[in-house]
Amino acid sequence: MSQPASPQPLLNVSQLTHLYAPGKGFCNVSFALWPGEVLGIVGESGSGKTTLLKSLSARLPPQQGQVHYGQEDLYRMSETQRRQLLRTEWGVVHQHPLDGLRPRVSAGGNIGERLMATGARHYGDIRATAQRWLEAVEIPAARIDDLPVTFSGGMQQRLQIARNLVTHPRLVFMDEPTGGLDVSVQARLLDLLRGLVRDLNLAVVIVTHDLGVARLLADRLLVMKAGDVVESGLTDRVLDDPRHPYTQLLVSSVLQN
Numbered sequence: 001m002s003q004p005a006s007p008q009p010l011l012n013v014s015q016l017t018h019l020y021a022p023g024k025g026f027c028n029v030s031f032a033l034w035p036g037e038v039l040g041i042v043g044e045s046g047s048g049k050t051t052l053l054k055s056l057s058a059r060l061p062p063q064q065g066q067v068h069y070g071q072e073d074l075y076r077m078s079e080t081q082r083r084q085l086l087r088t089e090w091g092v093v094h095q096h097p098l099d100g101l102r103p104r105v106s107a108g109g110n111i112g113e114r115l116m117a118t119g120a121r122h123y124g125d126i127r128a129t130a131q132r133w134l135e136a137v138e139i140p141a142a143r144i145d146d147l148p149v150t151f152s153g154g155m156q157q158r159l160q161i162a163r164n165l166v167t168h169p170r171l172v173f174m175d176e177p178t179g180g181l182d183v184s185v186q187a188r189l190l191d192l193l194r195g196l197v198r199d200l201n202l203a204v205v206i207v208t209h210d211l212g213v214a215r216l217l218a219d220r221l222l223v224m225k226a227g228d229v230v231e232s233g234l235t236d237r238v239l240d241d242p243r244h245p246y247t248q249l250l251v252s253s254v255l256q257n
Contacts, residue, residue: 010035010203016065026052026227038204040218048227049207057173058082087117091164095176097156101148108144110163118167133162154185174206211254223247
């Protein structure tokens with residue numbers, strides 16, 4: 001990735017902490033995320049990465065530290081302002097896609113709701129945009145009126161991605177977006193995500209335990225162990241020349257499998 005042209009980070013995190021039990025949660029996390037950059041957060045289950053993602057995305061107030069979105073202190077905003085961010089400038093892609101969809105609302109309706117949150121009102125335009133986005137994420141436009149519960153897991157995840165990206169958000173948070181999918185479906189979804197991130201110049205924070213996913217998508221990595229960031233740096237450097245023993249263990253375990 002080239003040096004960011006923006007004069008300031010899109011997201012600036014300082015000494016962020018949320019511990020709900022000894023070694024559970026995360027402690028003193030700091031980093032900056034620039035427009036168009038993909039940051040991967042990796043580690044084993046229980047390392048604190050998903051809890052961290054919730055605090056970064058305004059869903060879990062930290063016990064200490066700050067998150068600045070541009071010039072704004074995220075947790076000095078009103079609850080209404082934070083909810084508006086999540087509906088417009090931000091997106092959240094959940095591991096379990098039905099957590100991010102309205103299961104009893106049509107596929108087109110799921111996408112249309114997001115458009116309406118940003119002021120769209122013309123039914124024909126909303127439906128046409130929903131059709132284009134279904135096709136963009138490889139869902140037949142003919143299924144626009146079908147319910148998400150009738151879709152396969154991979155299609156549900158692609159629909160969730162379309163719902164989040166239709167408003168061209170500045171920042172997207174992804175929690176294990178390929179988790180639970182079979183290998184062939186994962187590969188197609190990763191190709192789709194790489195193209196959309198590039199074409200829309202998205203800033204992304206992605207949590208994954210899969211180092212292969214991290215290598216394909218992330219520009220930089222944070223490696224977490226028991227709530228602490230034990231290593232960080234450019235993705236290729238971290239994975240090809242890990243410095244911390246824990247990172248070395250993660251990488252070697254992948255190579256041995």
